[in-house]
Amino acid sequence: MTINSNSRVKQRLSVREQDARIAWLLVTPSLLVILGVTLWPIISTFVLSFFVAPTGINQVRTFVGFGNYLEMLRDPAFWETIKRTLYFTAVSVGLELILGLAIAQLIHSRPWGWKFLRFSLIIPWAVPTIVNGAMWRWIYSADFGALNGILFQLGLIEHYVPWLTLSGAAMNLVILADLWHTVPFVALILQAALAALPEELNEAAAVDGANAFQRFWHIRLPLLRPAILVALIIRTVEAFRVFDIVYIITSGGPASKTITISYLTYLYSFSYGKQGTGAALSFLISICTIILAILYIRFLYRPEETQS
Amino acid sequence: MRYRKFLRELVLFLLTIPVLLFIFFPVLWLFSASLSTQVELFTVPPHWIPAHPTFQNYLDIIFPGQAASSVPRTFGVALVNSIKIASAVTLICIVLGSLAAYALVRIPFKFNLHIQIGILGTRMIPEISLIIPLFIFASRLNLINKPIVLIITYMSFALPYAIWMMAAFFQTVPIELEDAARLDGCSRLGILFRVVMPISVPGLISTTMFVFLVAWDEFFYALIFTSTLAAKTAPVAIAEFIGRFAVNINGMMAGGILAAVPPVLLALIFQRYIVSGLTAGAVKG
Numbered sequence: 285m286t287i288n289s290n291s292r293v294k295q296r297l298s299v300r301e302q303d304a305r306i307a308w309l310l311v312t313p314s315l316l317v318i319l320g321v322t323l324w325p326i327i328s329t330f331v332l333s334f335f336v337a338p339t340g341i342n343q344v345r346t347f348v349g350f351g352n353y354l355e356m357l358r359d360p361a362f363w364e365t366i367k368r369t370l371y372f373t374a375v376s377v378g379l380e381l382i383l384g385l386a387i388a389q390l391i392h393s394r395p396w397g398w399k400f401l402r403f404s405l406i407i408p409w410a411v412p413t414i415v416n417g418a419m420w421r422w423i424y425s426a427d428f429g430a431l432n433g434i435l436f437q438l439g440l441i442e443h444y445v446p447w448l449t450l451s452g453a454a455m456n457l458v459i460l461a462d463l464w465h466t467v468p469f470v471a472l473i474l475q476a477a478l479a480a481l482p483e484e485l486n487e488a489a490a491v492d493g494a495n496a497f498q499r500f501w502h503i504r505l506p507l508l509r510p511a512i513l514v515a516l517i518i519r520t521v522e523a524f525r526v527f528d529i530v531y532i533i534t535s536g537g538p539a540s541k542t543i544t545i546s547y548l549t550y551l552y553s554f555s556y557g558k559q560g561t562g563a564a565l566s567f568l569i570s571i572c573t574i575i576l577a578i579l580y581i582r583f584l585y586r587p588e589e590t591q592s
Numbered sequence: 593m594r595y596r597k598f599l600r601e602l603v604l605f606l607l608t609i610p611v612l613l614f615i616f617f618p619v620l621w622l623f624s625a626s627l628s629t630q631v632e633l634f635t636v637p638p639h640w641i642p643a644h645p646t647f648q649n650y651l652d653i654i655f656p657g658q659a660a661s662s663v664p665r666t667f668g669v670a671l672v673n674s675i676k677i678a679s680a681v682t683l684i685c686i687v688l689g690s691l692a693a694y695a696l697v698r699i700p701f702k703f704n705l706h707i708q709i710g711i712l713g714t715r716m717i718p719e720i721s722l723i724i725p726l727f728i729f730a731s732r733l734n735l736i737n738k739p740i741v742l743i744i745t746y747m748s749f750a751l752p753y754a755i756w757m758m759a760a761f762f763q764t765v766p767i768e769l770e771d772a773a774r775l776d777g778c779s780r781l782g783i784l785f786r787v788v789m790p791i792s793v794p795g796l797i798s799t800t801m802f803v804f805l806v807a808w809d810e811f812f813y814a815l816i817f818t819s820t821l822a823a824k825t826a827p828v829a830i831a832e833f834i835g836r837f838a839v840n841i842n843g844m845m846a847g848g849i850l851a852a853v854p855p856v857l858l859a860l861i862f863q864r865y866i867v868s869g870l871t872a873g874a875v876k877g
Contacts, residue, residue, distance in 0.1 A: 307701040433637045
């Protein structure tokens with residue numbers, strides 16, 4: 285008997301141990317891959333940022349401490365780039381949220397054809413970023429583009445305009461192209477969140493005499509806070525590191541007017557042959573991204589308010 | 593009252609029109625360009641609907657045998673590369689990711705929480721912060737211009753993404769089911785494969801779709817790591833041609849449409865999984 289119960293205890297203990305062993309078995313393959321393709325490179329990038337490292341495999345590296353960082357911080361072009369990147373991020377994310385929320389609310393109001401509208405939003409969301417960029421570049425084309433075509437036929441311009449070479453317009457045109465792809469994403473998230481909200485509150489408020497705008501502002505918007513937060517974090521982090529769409533539409537031009545921080549990093553690392561500086565810049569981007577995410581969560585995530 | 597209701601319906605409907613125009617105008621213009629001949633494309637003002645529509649641009653890409661220009665040939669190969677690479681990445685991520693996700697969600701073990709936070713953290717790291725060491729490493733091993741280098745490096749964003757999404761789905765599986773299976777003498781792995789996985793099929797579909805989409809969409813790694821036909825993906829092919837004016841733009845537009853078809857079709861077919869995927873992948877973060 286005693287032997288029996290003893291072995292049962294042993295068995296029960298070993299179930300936990302066995303579980304832990306199985307857990308490691310399940311986690312280890314992923315962990316090894318992630319360590320190999322993210323942890324090791326990010327540490328490597330950090331180390332590299334303290335060296336002058338010409339592009340190439342067997343180049344000699346010289347330790348410069350914080351030299352690469354200081355060089356950047358002293359360079360006015362760097363601050364210009366930061367400003368430009370923040371402009372892109374603020375304008376595109378701001379507009380995405382406003383338009384996305386408006387479209388989500390529009391779908392939620394169930395106008396005629398709302399299912400088709402929701403269905404349609406999926407298309408721009410799913411079109412690859414590079415295809416989207418190429419499409420808009422062709423729309424903006426100075427010689428045969430659709431934008432010029434429309435404005436010309438409407439009589440708004442007398443001659444075709446080389447839009448992407450106008451230094452004031454280029455960045456905004458890139459933002460417009462980006463919006464085509466990202467507004468649907470935000471709209472889809474917020475629409476789903478709206479659909480999941482309890483209707484009772486809304487109806488109660490309507491009975492109490494609140495108008496549509498008040499109901500939206502005082503009831504739906506606070507309840508939507510978590511969904512808005514999610515969209516905001518994802519989009520800000522992505523917008524801050526924007527590269528693809530800039531590369532394809534303007535390649536940084538005209539006269540560097542659309543060079544963003546990621547693009548500058550790309551140039552340093554792969555065109556200017558200064559990988560140490562590129563590493564320093566890319567490490568700064570990572571830090572900024574993480575700070576942004578933490579700030580947002582601090583400011584916007586107040587769980588007690590989101591409970592209904 | 594009825595009049596007011598009608599007015600409301602009308603205003604709402606009128607509001608949907610600019611949204612639909614904004615969505616469809618660019619795509620239709622792209623489509624129209626892909627059906628045009630070079631001559632018709634280069635007209636001022638533009639022919640909105642081609643007078644002589646032709647599917648030649650598509651045929652040249654799908655059957656690149658006797659195509660005159662290098663654009664369709666490149667696109668044909670690049671699309672196949674994209675399919676291979678995105679499929680391989682998706683398969684690996686689903687297998688490794690769902691195993692890891694299950695352990696992280698349901699098995700208490702030392703460092704479980706640390707690993708979860710670490711995985712969330714890696715989702716914040718941009719590709720550009722990883723590219724230089726990866727590039728040096730790939731050059732040393734002679735992996736540049738080979739599909740395998742993209743399959744490996746895509747793991748850096750696709751695998752944490754897959755783990756995080758699958759974890760969110762596994763969390764919704766009622767724990768009572770697992771306890772019941774356990775009482776019936778089912779082992780941990782038995783529970784995972786016979787109880788949890790079958791229930792999580794919608795989650796698996798959703799994750800598969802999302803991972804495929806992000807892998808298909810990826811541009812930066814592909815730009816840095818590939819330049820020859822051996823591994824070049826569709827986005828790189830598009831980027832390569834867009835800057836050159838002499839290149840046949842209509843062929844490129846057809847290539848763009850073809851590159852957009854797989855993700856758009858996937859998304860439309862699995863429409864009902866998108867929202868659950870967006871929220872599962874996101875709300876948890």
